[in-house]
Amino acid sequence: MKYYADLHIHSALSACAENDMTPNNIVNMSMLKGLQIISVTDHNSAANLPAVEMACRSAGLTFVPGIELTTYEEVHLLCYFKKLEHALDFSAYIYSNMPSYKNRRDIFGEQLVMNEKDEIIYEEPLLLSTASFIDFDGAVKIIKGTGGCAVPAHIDRTSYSILANLGDIPDYLDINTVELSRDCCAEQFLKTRKSLSKYRYIVSSDAHRLGDILEMQTFFELNELSCQKVLEYIL
Secondary structure, three states: OEEEEEEEEOOOOOOOOOOOOOHHHHHHHHHHOOOOEEEEEEEOOOOOHHHHHHHHHHHOOEEOOEEEEEOOOOOEEEEEOOOHHHHHHHHHHHHOOOOOOEOOOOOOOOOEEEOOOOOEEEEOOEOOOOOOOOOHHHHHHHHHHOOOEEEEOOOOOOOOOHHHHHOOOOHHHOOOEEEEOOOOOHHHHHHHOHHHHHOEEEEOOOEOOHHHOOOOOEEEEOOOOOHHHHHHHHO
């Protein structure tokens, strides 16, 4: 069966996202858009994932725990995990490998951590949008070690993408899926990069506003609807 998904959504924890990107608002908008699978992937943190998981469970949405890591090379890497605990553990590892820059909410915006009722628990003081000290290769190996999946984000972009910053995708890392931006013309882009034809690609919204969450555009053919089956599909 076809199941529609958006695997790159930011909550209000990401300073670049609007404050109404709360767990329940994200889930409710995803339902209105006709989605069955979502992943919230905030910058360098999983702090809002427990609340998102609870909101998904209440609504009957399939939840894929995720983080958008900024590697040492300033590459955005989507990190997907089988279990929330794995995402939280990796988030703690990221925090221990981040520069100690404080967020300037007047410049970058607020970084809000919420509970399952969309109530603000606290405001994250550490600037999350900066590059971590974790290199791309090391991150992929750690994620795969948990049974998770690493997907280079928006590879068509000229900034924060693996092609722009590293030039290519290393074969030895055994990456099978890449993400293209929602506005990218996939056919035209892939024609210019013959080496990318071996990869499966997914399109996600990278939504920072509720209205930007995908419609019924990206789908997975699955015989069972679960986080495990989604990861098996994109591994």
